[in-house]
Every structure is written in structure tokens, then in C-alpha cells.
Amino acid sequence: MAGTMTVCRKELADHVGSKRYIVLFALILALSTLSAYQGAEFIRNNPRAGFMAIFSGARFGFAFTSLMVFFGPIIGLALGFDAINKERTSGSLSVLLSQPIYRDSVINGKFLGGTVALSILTVSTIGIMCGVAMPILGFGPALEDVSRIALFTLLTIFYLAFWLALGLVYSTITKKTSTSILMSVSTWLFFSIVITIVAMLVANMIVPIITFTGPGGGPGGFNQTQTSEYRERIQRWAAIQTNIQRISPAYLYSEASSSIVGMIGGGGFIGGGGMIGGGGTPFRALQLTQGLASSWPQITAIAVYLVICFVASYMLFLRLEIRAGG
Amino acid sequence: MIETQELTKHYRDVKAVDGLNLTVYEGEIFGFLGPNGSGKTTTLLMLMGLTIPTSGTAKVGGYDIIKDSREIRKIAGMLPEGAGYYEDLTAKQNLDYIGQLNDIPKTEREKRTKDLLEAVDLAKWTDTKVEKFSRGMKQRLGIAEVLIKQPKIAFFDEPTIGLDPQGTKEIRDMLFRLNKEQGLTVFLSSHLMYEVQQTCRRVGFIRQGKLIAADTIENLSNKLSGKGKMAIEFELSEISPVLVQEIEDVNGVTSVDQENRKLYVYMELDRSKEVSETIMKHGTTILLMRPKEYKLEEVFLEYYKEEA
Numbered sequence: 312m313a314g315t316m317t318v319c320r321k322e323l324a325d326h327v328g329s330k331r332y333i334v335l336f337a338l339i340l341a342l343s344t345l346s347a348y349q350g351a352e353f354i355r356n357n358p359r360a361g362f363m364a365i366f367s368g369a370r371f372g373f374a375f376t377s378l379m380v381f382f383g384p385i386i387g388l389a390l391g392f393d394a395i396n397k398e399r400t401s402g403s404l405s406v407l408l409s410q411p412i413y414r415d416s417v418i419n420g421k422f423l424g425g426t427v428a429l430s431i432l433t434v435s436t437i438g439i440m441c442g443v444a445m446p447i448l449g450f451g452p453a454l455e456d457v458s459r460i461a462l463f464t465l466l467t468i469f470y471l472a473f474w475l476a477l478g479l480v481y482s483t484i485t486k487k488t489s490t491s492i493l494m495s496v497s498t499w500l501f502f503s504i505v506i507t508i509v510a511m512l513v514a515n516m517i518v519p520i521i522t523f524t525g526p527g528g529g530p531g532g533f534n535q536t537q538t539s540e541y542r543e544r545i546q547r548w549a550a551i552q553t554n555i556q557r558i559s560p561a562y563l564y565s566e567a568s569s570s571i572v573g574m575i576g577g578g579g580f581i582g583g584g585g586m587i588g589g590g591g592t593p594f595r596a597l598q599l600t601q602g603l604a605s606s607w608p609q610i611t612a613i614a615v616y617l618v619i620c621f622v623a624s625y626m627l628f629l630r631l632e633i634r635a636g637g
Numbered sequence: 638m639i640e641t642q643e644l645t646k647h648y649r650d651v652k653a654v655d656g657l658n659l660t661v662y663e664g665e666i667f668g669f670l671g672p673n674g675s676g677k678t679t680t681l682l683m684l685m686g687l688t689i690p691t692s693g694t695a696k697v698g699g700y701d702i703i704k705d706s707r708e709i710r711k712i713a714g715m716l717p718e719g720a721g722y723y724e725d726l727t728a729k730q731n732l733d734y735i736g737q738l739n740d741i742p743k744t745e746r747e748k749r750t751k752d753l754l755e756a757v758d759l760a761k762w763t764d765t766k767v768e769k770f771s772r773g774m775k776q777r778l779g780i781a782e783v784l785i786k787q788p789k790i791a792f793f794d795e796p797t798i799g800l801d802p803q804g805t806k807e808i809r810d811m812l813f814r815l816n817k818e819q820g821l822t823v824f825l826s827s828h829l830m831y832e833v834q835q836t837c838r839r840v841g842f843i844r845q846g847k848l849i850a851a852d853t854i855e856n857l858s859n860k861l862s863g864k865g866k867m868a869i870e871f872e873l874s875e876i877s878p879v880l881v882q883e884i885e886d887v888n889g890v891t892s893v894d895q896e897n898r899k900l901y902v903y904m905e906l907d908r909s910k911e912v913s914e915t916i917m918k919h920g921t922t923i924l925l926m927r928p929k930e931y932k933l934e935e936v937f938l939e940y941y942k943e944e945a
């Protein structure tokens with residue numbers, strides 16, 4: 312345990328002092344502040360929206376929840392992708408492992424240090440957002456909102472920690488940081504963008520939808536969309552798409568955060584199109600318990616992903632052969 | 638201090654270390670010699686508990702390398718081949734981190750850090766980031782990292798590789814001093830013959846994972862190919878076959894090798910007086926006469942030839 316804390320402290324100091332972390336932190340902070348302004352604006356225009364709308368009220372994908380869906384993977388992976396292989400190439404890993412510590416201390420300490428760094432980022436960003444919004448609104452979060460913010464913060468840390476753990480896996484299975492960074496970027500692209508397209512394609516294959524440009528021309532197409540059969544088709548199509556997207560932790564996070572924070576219209580997933588033009592639809596906020604209950608499956612899924620990734624990196628690292636010549 | 642029994646490590650179908658039986662005594666500087674890829678580093682990694690042997694056992698300082706590897710790492714330090722440091726930390730921070738990992742209390746750690754950086758001549762660079770260090774400086778920092786835990790035994794894997802002669806000498810002197818002053822057992826793995834000859838008294842030769850000889854350099858050279866216990870090198874003004882024949886006939890001389898104007902005379906007993914008298918009788922001038930010293934390189938190559 313002593314070894315874990317030592318490694319953790321060093322990793323934390325490294326992260327917090329690194330350019331990478333500072334740049335990401337600054338970026339997130341700048342975008343989030345903007346998002347808090349927009350959110351506050353939204354609340355002023357929609358008196359029924361509660362305080363929580365500062366996290367989801369901003370338009371054009373600028374809501375904090377959408378920002379995290381999109382940037383979360385980068386932040387988490389950025390702190391994890393070179394954790395092990397960088398030390399392996401530089402040769403400091405064998406020095407580290409010749410000290411009287413257990414091998415698990417290294418991987419535990421690295422994960423813990425990274426998670427603390429991510430928590431600092433999340434907590435301070437959310438705190439600053441509240442601080443920015445309150446003077447504009449003239450009121451602060453209600454008691455229930457506070458617990459909601461706490462829950463949302465925890466969810467976000469969880470979500471970021473998952474990406475960190477995935478980064479750790481990549482840094483353990485690859486020897487070169489250039490390989491692991493490529494893997495990280497492609498994972499991010501896949502789960503943030505590609506999966507949406509894939510989901511649509513698959514849904515189209517299973518339930519083909521005849522669109523407006525059908526043989527019947529303009530009026531005929533319009534009539535076509537009014538049939539109950541067509542509506543059912545659309546629903547099935549959407550269900551298939553959603554279920555495929557649910558593979559993505561980013562989508563799970565966007566669903567869970569929508570339930571906890573409350574959302575505008577339908578979903579806030581990037582590329583899902585829910586945000587655009589959603590300003591007119593009424594803001595829907597669930598009770599805290601309701602929100603928690605409905606987001607529970609997603610939270611569990613993210614937790615399972617996190618545990619799988621961490622255990623994988625742990626096992627891989629424990630079995631890592633330290634060989635002559637790295 | 639170190640005792641290995643049939644220590645073996647396979648990587649898939651490659652036998653990196655194959656049934657190694659080796660003993661290193663307390664307080665000595667032991668040289669572990671072998672070409673690249675002969676299993677030196679793998680042996681060290683196993684002894685430090687960084688990699689697990691396929692079969693066989695070993696003890697370091699009385700601790701089993703599998704069950705008590707953490708205890709070994711408390712009393713043993715290692716400077717691995719191509720050791721790396723945290724480039725964006727200073728020398729002091731690097732050393733302090735290693736100290737923390739060894740559970741050394743803060744005040745003691747600070748004291749040792751300061752003393753060691755002085756000892757390895759890096760006091761001026763205490764607060765300089767390691768990325769600015771030269772290779773030799775990094776290597777000296779590595780030695781400080783080995784010593785901060787005040788080990789009983791220190792493993793050095795090719796410590797002078799890539800260093801200039803000055804840096805090599807500094808490191809060699811440091812090893813001598815530690816061995817002498819603190820009774821540190823030093824296990825030096827290297828493929829540089831000259832370095833090992835300068836530093837170690839006992840050596841072990843490893844070849845394709847097998848130990849082919851382990852003894853003092855003296856004994857090893859004496860044991861060589863039955864050419865006798867003594868050898869003398871002569872340089873003469875001229876050499877005739879008759880003279881060579883006559884020297885060979887001197888009682889006690891086992892063989893004579895000729896190399897241009899040099900003669901190497903091998904004998905069971907000290908017959909240098911008789912041999913030089915024989916040479917002078919021929920009216921030949923002795924330009925040089927000295928006991929022939931085996932270079933470790935020759936000894937090593939001889940053993941290699943024999944084994945092959």
C-alpha cells in the first residue's frame with residue numbers, strides 16, 4: 312500500500328504539471344464556462360427549467376454533458392495511453408520494479424493518480440460552472456440539485472476513469488507510445504462518431520425505410536409517412552440504432568447524464584441531432600430518484616466497462632515480461 | 638551471497654538461461670562475462686525477481702528469488718542495462734522518488750540524497766532536470782539510485798557501456814571504493830573484457846545460457862590447456878630453429894611458441910635462469926624478458942573454443 316501511494320503521488324504530480332493536462336484542462340474549462348453562460352441564458356428563457364439546465368441547456372452541442380461525451384475519451388485516454396510503455400521504452404520501468412514494491416502497486420498507483428487528476432478536473436470544472444451561472448441567474452442550486460450535481464460529478468469521474476483504464480490497457484499491450492496513441496485515437500473516433508454511422512447503416516439494413524424520395528413523389532411520400540406501419544418501422548429502426556450505440560460508453564454516459572441532469576427534447580448524443588433545434592421542446596427533468604433509477608443500467612454498464620478495463624490492465628501488467636533489452 | 642541451482646529460463650523455444658549453477662561470495666566483486674545475448678541480463682532479472690525462472694531456484698542474501706523477491710529488492714540494488722530516469726524530474730526528485738519507494742523516512746532520505754549526489758559528483762546538478770544530463774551523468778545518477786537503499790549487494794548490468802574512458806574510470810573507481818569501504822558485494826555483468834579484468838578478481842563465463850567456467854582470473858589462466866603453470870615472454874635479436882629446439886630441451890620447459898622475434902616459453906617450474914643462459918650461449922641478445930600475462934580476453938576465448 313505504501314508503494315501504491317508513492318506511485319500515485321508521483322503520477323498525480325506528473326499529470327498536474329504536464330502540458331498535456333494543463334492544455335486539456337484549459338480547453339474544457341473554457342468550453343464549459345461558455346456552456347454555463349449559454350445554459351444560464353436558456354434557464355432565463357425557460358422559467359420551468361431548473362438549475363441543472365446549466366449543464367444541458369447550451370445549444371449546438373455546447374452543453375457540458377455533450378462536451379464530456381465528446382472530449383471525455385480524449386482526456387481519459389490522454390492520461391493513460393503512455394503510462395506503462397513510456398517507462399518501458401525509457402528504461403525507468405526496470406529501475407522502478409527493482410525497488411521493494413509489489414508489482415500491483417505500480418499499476419494501482421498509476422490508475423489512482425490518474426483518477427485523482429481526472430477528479431480534480433471534473434470537480435473544479437463543475438464548480439466553476441456553478442459559480443459562473445449563479446450570479447447570472449440570481450439563484451443557486453436547490454438541495455435536490457446539489458445531490459444531483461454530486462451524482463453527476465461522480466458519474467463523470469467514473470466515465471473518465473473508464474477511458475483512463477482503457478488507456479492503461481493500451482499502454483500495457485503496446486511497446487511504443489506511437490502505437491498506443493493511434494489505438495486511442497481510433498477508439499475515440501469509433502465510439503464517438505463511427506458507431507453512430509454504423510448503427511444507422513445496420514438499422515437501415517434490418518429495417519429499410521422508404522424515404523420521401525420514393526417513387527410516389529412529394530404528396531405520395533407524405534401520405535406514406537402517416538401510416539401506422541411506417542411509424543412502427545421508424546420506431547424499430549430507432550430501437551436498433553439505439554441498442555447498437557449502447558455498446559459505446561460515450562452513448563451510455565450521454566443517456567445516464569440526461570436522466571440525472573434532465574434533458575432537452577430527445578437525447579444529447581453528439582451526431583444524434585437531438586440538440587439541434589431542440590431549444591423549442593420543453594425541458595424535462597426527472598426527480599432525482601427517478602433519474603437515478605432510469606440511469607442505473609447505464610451506470611452499471613459503465614462500471615462494468617471500467618472494471619473490465621482495469622482488471623485487464625492489471626493482469627496484463629502483472630504478466631508483463633521484463634526482458635533483456637526492454 | 639548468491640547461489641543459483643539449475644536456474645533456467647526459456648522464452649518460447651529459446652533457452653536464455655540453461656541450468657545455471659553459480660555462487661557469488663559476500664564482499665567480492667564478481668564479473669559475469671559473456672557475449673551479447675548469452676543470458677546475462679536474464680539472469681540478473683531473475684535474481685532481482687523481475688522475471689520468473691522456468692525452473693530451478695536461487696537465493697540472494699538468503700532469500701528465495703520467487704517467494705521472497707521483495708525482501709531481495711530491499712537488500713539488493715540493480716542498475717539495469719539501459720536504465721532510464723524520469724527526464725522531466727530533477728536529479729534530486731528522481732533520487733527522492735526511489736528513496737520513497739524504499740520506505741526511507743523523509744529526513745534520512747534527504748540526507749542520503751544529498752550525500753549520494755555529492756558522492757557521484759552530481760551535487761552541482763541537484764536541481765537540474767535529467768533530460769539535460771549526459772550519458773555518464775545519468776549513469777552516475779543510476780548508481781546513486783542503487784545505493785540509496787544502502788544495499789548489501791549491487792547488480793550492475795553493463796554499467797559503462799557507451800561511456801567515454803573518463804566516465805568508465807570514474808564508475809570503476811566508485812565500485813572499488815564501495816566494495817572496499819562498505820563491503821558491498823558487487824555483481825558486474827559485462828561483455829567488456831578489459832573492464833572486468835580491471836575490476837574483478839573472480840569471474841564467471843556464460844555462453845548460451847550455460848556457465849562454462851567460474852574462478853579467479855589467475856586460476857582460470859593457469860588451468861588453460863595444460864601449457865604449464867608459468868609462461869615467460871622473450872624478445873630476442875634473432876631466433877634460429879636450433880635455439881628453439883635447445884630451449885625446448887631444457888628440463889621443466891613444456892613448450893615454446895614462436896611469434897616473429899618473440900618467444901613464449903611455458904614451463905612447469907621456474908626455469909627462467911636456465912632458459913636465458915641457453916639463449917646467451919647462442920650469442921643472441923635478450924631485448925625483453927617478462928612473465929607472460931594472460932589477457933582475460935585470451936582466457937575467455939580459450940574457454941569458448943574448448944566448450945565449442
